[in-house]
């Protein structure tokens with residue numbers, strides 16, 4: 671199992687995700703059913719089955735963030751076409767452990783607290799034009 675995980679990590683690192691043909695190769699190489707390989711690939715957050723975009727957006731769906739309004743952020747991303755844009759990868763997360771900053775959004779590894787829909791839209795617009803978020807992380 672450890673070697674299988676190492677192989678999956680290498681593939682993830684090389685491609686940025688786990689392509690189907692590579693998973694099939696791993697299944698044969700380790701003589702493990704493909705369903706088992708998929709169950710491992712989907713269990714760990716380190717793996718993605720889809721190509722990852724240039725920008726990764728996490729919206730916190732934890733209780734504190736939902737109470738403070740994070741539920742509308744996903745709609746904002748959808749309205750802006752972000753969810754269908756291959757330059758962006760959206761991944762909801764349960765809690766970042768920064769509940770005092772709720773609602774929290776993480777963009778390209780930077781945590782932004784006290785997020786609002788308008789601020790999020792400005793940041794996404796900036797990303798689509800610049801590819802760098804200029805607001806300071808909080």
Ligand code: FES
Nearest residue numbers: 730732735766768
């Ligand atoms: S619930 Fe969002 S950071 Fe904890």
